[in-house]
Amino acid sequence: MIDYRELQDKIRKLEGPIFVFGASGFIGANIIKDIFSVRDDCYAITHNTNSAWRLKLLDVPSRNVVHCDITSSISVKNIFEEYKPQTVFNLAAYGAYSKQSDVRLIYETNVNGTVNILDNCANVKAYIHAGSSSEYGTNSAGPREDDPLEPNSHYAASKVSASYIIQYYGRFKNVAAVNLRLYSVYGFWEEPDRLVPVMIEKARQGTYPNLVEKDISRDFLFITDTVEAFVDAALNMKAAIRGNSYNICTGQKTTLEQLVDLVRSEFRINAVPVWGNMQNRKWDLKDWYGNPEHTTQDIGWTAKTSLKDGMRATYNWHEEVKYVDTIIPAFSNTKLNAKISAIIACYKDGQAIPVMYERLVKMFNETKIRYEIIFVNDCSPDNSEEVIAKIAAKDNNVIGITHSRNFGSQSAFISGMEISTGDAVVLMDGDLQDPPEIIPAFYEKWLEGYDVVYGKRVKREMSFFMNLVYKGFYRIFSSISYIKIPVDAGDFSMMDKKVVKELINMPETEVFLRGLRAWVGFKQIGVDYLRPERMFGKSTNNWRRNIGWAKKAIFSFSFVPLEMLSYLGFILTGVSFLAIIVQVILKILYPDVPHGATTIIVLILFFGGVQLLAVSILGEYLSKIFEETKDRPKFIRRSVIFKGKQLNTASEIENFKKDNQVIKTK
Numbered sequence: 144m145i146d147y148r149e150l151q152d153k154i155r156k157l158e159g160p161i162f163v164f165g166a167s168g169f170i171g172a173n174i175i176k177d178i179f180s181v182r183d184d185c186y187a188i189t190h191n192t193n194s195a196w197r198l199k200l201l202d203v204p205s206r207n208v209v210h211c212d213i214t215s216s217i218s219v220k221n222i223f224e225e226y227k228p229q230t231v232f233n234l235a236a237y238g239a240y241s242k243q244s245d246v247r248l249i250y251e252t253n254v255n256g257t258v259n260i261l262d263n264c265a266n267v268k269a270y271i272h273a274g275s276s277s278e279y280g281t282n283s284a285g286p287r288e289d290d291p292l293e294p295n296s297h298y299a300a301s302k303v304s305a306s307y308i309i310q311y312y313g314r315f316k317n318v319a320a321v322n323l324r325l326y327s328v329y330g331f332w333e334e335p336d337r338l339v340p341v342m343i344e345k346a347r348q349g350t351y352p353n354l355v356e357k358d359i360s361r362d363f364l365f366i367t368d369t370v371e372a373f374v375d376a377a378l379n380m381k382a383a384i385r386g387n388s389y390n391i392c393t394g395q396k397t398t399l400e401q402l403v404d405l406v407r408s409e410f411r412i413n414a415v416p417v418w419g420n421m422q423n424r425k426w427d428l429k430d431w432y433g434n435p436e437h438t439t440q441d442i443g444w445t446a447k448t449s450l451k452d453g454m455r456a457t458y459n460w461h462e463e464v465k466y467v468d469t470i471i472p473a474f475s476n477t478k479l480n481a482k483i484s485a486i487i488a489c490y491k492d493g494q495a496i497p498v499m500y501e502r503l504v505k506m507f508n509e510t511k512i513r514y515e516i517i518f519v520n521d522c523s524p525d526n527s528e529e530v531i532a533k534i535a536a537k538d539n540n541v542i543g544i545t546h547s548r549n550f551g552s553q554s555a556f557i558s559g560m561e562i563s564t565g566d567a568v569v570l571m572d573g574d575l576q577d578p579p580e581i582i583p584a585f586y587e588k589w590l591e592g593y594d595v596v597y598g599k600r601v602k603r604e605m606s607f608f609m610n611l612v613y614k615g616f617y618r619i620f621s622s623i624s625y626i627k628i629p630v631d632a633g634d635f636s637m638m639d640k641k642v643v644k645e646l647i648n649m650p651e652t653e654v655f656l657r658g659l660r661a662w663v664g665f666k667q668i669g670v671d672y673l674r675p676e677r678m679f680g681k682s683t684n685n686w687r688r689n690i691g692w693a694k695k696a697i698f699s700f701s702f703v704p705l706e707m708l709s710y711l712g713f714i715l716t717g718v719s720f721l722a723i724i725v726q727v728i729l730k731i732l733y734p735d736v737p738h739g740a741t742t743i744i745v746l747i748l749f750f751g752g753v754q755l756l757a758v759s760i761l762g763e764y765l766s767k768i769f770e771e772t773k774d775r776p777k778f779i780r781r782s783v784i785f786k787g788k789q790l791n792t793a794s795e796i797e798n799f800k801k802d803n804q805v806i807k808t809k
Contacts, residue, residue: 145367150371150374151177153371154177154178154180155181157230157378158230159185159230160185160228160229161184161228162222162226163175163178164213164231164235165189165233165236166203166208167196167197167198168236169197169328169332169334169366170366170369170370171187172332173331173332173367174232174234177367179203179207183204186208186209186226187207187209188211189211190211190235196473199473200470200473210508210512212539213252213255213257213260214255214259215538215539217537218538218539219260219262219263220259220263223263228267232271233271233273234273236273236275237252237253238298246297249297249298253298253302253305254305257272257308257309258308261308264319267318267319268377270309272309272321272322272323273323274322274323274324275302275325276324276326276327276390276431277296278299278302278324279293280292280294280295280299283428283431283432284430285430285432286433287390288324288390288437292306295428305322309386310386310388311386312386314386317382318385319380319385321442322389323372323373324433325391325392326390326433327361327364328369329364330365330366330369331366331460334474335466335470336474342406343406343454343461344466346410347410347458349412349414350412350414351403351414351416351417356418356419356429357398357400357418358399358400359429360397360399360429360430361399362395362433363397363450364392364393365446368446372438375442376444387437389435389441389442390434390435390437391435391438392434392446393433393446394432396432397432405450409454409455481565481566481567482565482566483512483515483568483586485516485517485569486517486519486559486568486571487517487518487559488519488521488556488570488573489518489519489520489527489573490521490522490527490552491523491524491527492523492525492574493526496527496534498575500541502579502580503516504538506580506582506583510583510586515540515563516538516540517543519546519558519559520546521554522546522547522549522550522781528545532789535785542785543782544558544784545781545782545783545784546558547780550778553634553655554778555778556570560643561647563643566640567586567589567638568637568640569582569585569636570634570638571634577634577674581672584596585636592666594642595639595642595660595666595667596669597633597660597668598669599629600632600633601671601672601673624658628658628661629661629669634657635672636657641665646659646660646663654777
């Protein structure tokens with residue numbers, strides 16, 4: 144077994160500050176844990192992963208967790224300039240697990256991400272890259288580092304590409320970089336659905352998991368040995384090894400049958416294993432073990448932990464951390480490192496957009512939330528399109544949409560929601576009256592299990608009279624609506640992706656989102672906030688627009704106007720009968736009293752007005768029916784800007800939508 148005091152002494156000698164990319168993953172989290180046991184100038188760099196539960200359970204200080212998208216060169220450059228690391232461990236990867244099947248993301252993360260990091264490593268003392276034994280592909284039985292690479296999957300091909308990129312940077316650009324080809328690492332904090340954790344949990348129950356072919360072999364490497372390999376590689380960095388790749392393995396071929404026999408003997412299991420005849424994944428190979436000869440020669444590392452000792456240590460750890468009660472629930476909570484899509488409807492907001500972007504990014508980074516920002520330019524007459532294009536060019540997390548004409552904010556929100564990829568969506572107006580700083584409060588409520596969290600305007604920065612008008616309307620609307628609609632709640636809200644899916648599948652053309660948001664149901668709650676005045680320019684709303692919003696709300700979610708017409712009809716009919724009776728009585732009692740035309744004129748105007756009111760109310764409902772029967776699209780996108788590239792044709796936009804859409808429409 145490894146001497147932890149010796150490992151800690153080595154960690155103290157590392158040049159700092161230290162970056163650990165992919166720190167929320169299995170190996171990265173262990174490196175972070177061991178480094179933090181002796182020093183605190185280490186930063187957990189994390190972004191595109193679903194494993195933040197490890198960092199939370201390890202209690203890594205929030206100041207040491209840095210948000211970065213390695214596929215964005217700007218994002219990587221910014222953190223290098225701010226923290227100036229001297230040792231960089233890169234364990235960020237995508238595609239190693241069967242559930243990670245996005246081919247585009249495999250190459251963007253493993254290849255482009257590696258280039259983006261290496262471009263900033265000219266002055267670092269050591270860059271240690273987590274490669275993979277998958278690079279050998281079909282040549283998997285004990286290969287040396289100079290043996291042929293025969294990748295047999297997209298993931299393997301991407302890791303081979305990364306190894307050649309490291310070779311180029313190390314040998315021709317003098318970057319102190321090496322690639323460590325990791326074999327079957329196991330131990331503390333591994334994903335609970337992997338072989339060793341499942342086998343240990345089953346062993347604690349006196350049984351075995353579902354097994355595949357007994358002759359399949361692997362090279363099992365204990366996690367602490369793996370951590371020491373990264374540390375040794377950094378400490379032994381020299382010009383002669385720059386750009387090289389090394390096998391990090393025991394060199395021992397262990398079949399699944401041998402592993403099961405060890406578990407049965409070590410943990411005293413009486414059950415008899417049942418063997419299957421299928422491999423785990425289509426790219427799996429029967430024999431998969433390595434040769435660490437060059438690793439020992441060049442960086443002085445050798446695996447020290449036997450499989451028996453490693454399995455026993457892992458078993459004990461499972462018991463110490465109460466694995467079933469802590470690790471499995473945390474692993475199952477996909478919200479721990481969720482991605483939030485902020486959708487901003489922009490019209491005449493050219494000045495506000497850069498401020499909105501800066502405040503959003505600052506908020507997301509401070510709260511350690513992965514983000515996507517979608518600016519929807521609803522054919523604004525100002526320079527909004529150019530402003531959005533500049534932001535999208537420097538931040539790959541920003542998408543810009545431009546509509547062919549002004550379709551309104553509701554259509555703008557739907558347009559953004561259709562191509563959003565977040566686990567939840569935040570809707571915001573582009574004029575900064577919806578403060579980004581409220582989003583963390585939304586996020587906390589969403590984590591608690593609420594599917595819709597809406598902003599509740601306790602006060603508006605406007606005149607007393609206008610405040611009174613708005614509050615009065617919301618209360619009247621809520622009281623006459625056939626569903627319960629929250630008062631003082633606008634579009635500013637956070638919605639879970641299952642709610643978003645239902646909203647974008649709504650067939651109606653005339654959309655009133657805050658009403659539909661209430662109509663779809665789910666678990667909802669409000670968060671109080673002060674709605675500030677518009678920061679730049681004048682409001683695009685006026686009395687006519689506000690009356691239009693009121694009509695759209697009422698005629699979409701209330702039948703009270705029609706009911707009022709019915710009641711009014713009954714009342715007027717009754718009054719008419721009473722008037723006839725009174726008229727007859729008066730005629731009998733006072734036959735000589737003359738009757739003027741004024742009464743007739745007033746009655747004609749009154750009943751004529753009532754008829755016009757009735758026709759106009761019916762007309763409003765008929766116009767909505769007429770609009771819906773046209774079945775026109777809610778919006779037309781003229782262009783989409785994504786990762787600095789502008790898509791203009793309908794086919795390009797449609798392909799982009801299909802490639803990036805997580806929330807599927809009908």
